[in-house]
Amino acid sequence: MPVVKSFTRAQWDAAARRLDALPEKPEHEHRVNVRDAMKSLQPQIVGAQRKGYTQEEIVQQIAQDGVKISAATLRYAMKHAAKEDRFAQTEKHVTTNADAALPRVKRAGPTRSSHTGSARTESQKKGDGGITRPESTPVKGFLGFPIRPDTENL
Template sequence: MPVVKIFTQAQWDAAARRLDALPEKPAHEHRVNVRDAMKSMQSQIVGAQRKGYTQEEIVQQIAQDGVEISAATLRYAMQRAVKEDRSAPTERHVTKNTDAALPRVKNANQARSSHTGNARAESQKKRDGGITRPESTPIKGFLGFPIRPDTENL
């Protein structure tokens, strides 16, 4: 069982002062993960691809500067960067058009609540504890075919 470590407030304060006193590291010593680097280098990589270089050749060029990654890593990081670029404008577009979508959402919610209210009322009348559905509206499956639950042999 793990032991919970407890430290004094003086120890935490001393640690905080030590971190505050650290000097600024030069920019060339900052560590950058592959995803963040691909975001910043995306235009250069796409430019090299437009010039006719393959991803393997781009990886070889990058490796000459000490950045050794595989072509699969480059491909994955570029796909993630493209997905994130595509999702950013979509999120802005969605936030602008939320007012237009609200009336439909409210109507759908009202329709659902009235349907569930009727089902609850029917189940309370029957006092069987289950929610019954009217026979006129069958449940539809994945492909749109009606599905009848097998409840006769319970």
């Protein structure tokens, strides 16, 4: 069973003071993980690919500067960086469009018919608690296969 570690407030305060007192490291000594580096190198890598270099050749060129990664790592990091770029662009697009959105106009409420006392809505007749689902889109299961309700043996 794992043991929960606890320390005194004085120990945590001393650790905080020690971290605050650390000197600034030179920029060239900062560690950068592969995913962050791919975000900054993405234009150069795409440019090299446009020049006709394969990912393996790009990896060999990068390795000459001491960065030893595999082609699979490069491929994965580039794909992930591209996804993050698309997400950032989408998020930026959404926030720009949200600023330019038109003000909402309150719609008039539904009119009541003369049969409001005894009339039941379609969902009340079905007994589904007001849940409506479009008939054209089937529900999909865990693996993406459509699930049809078992209504034959009711």
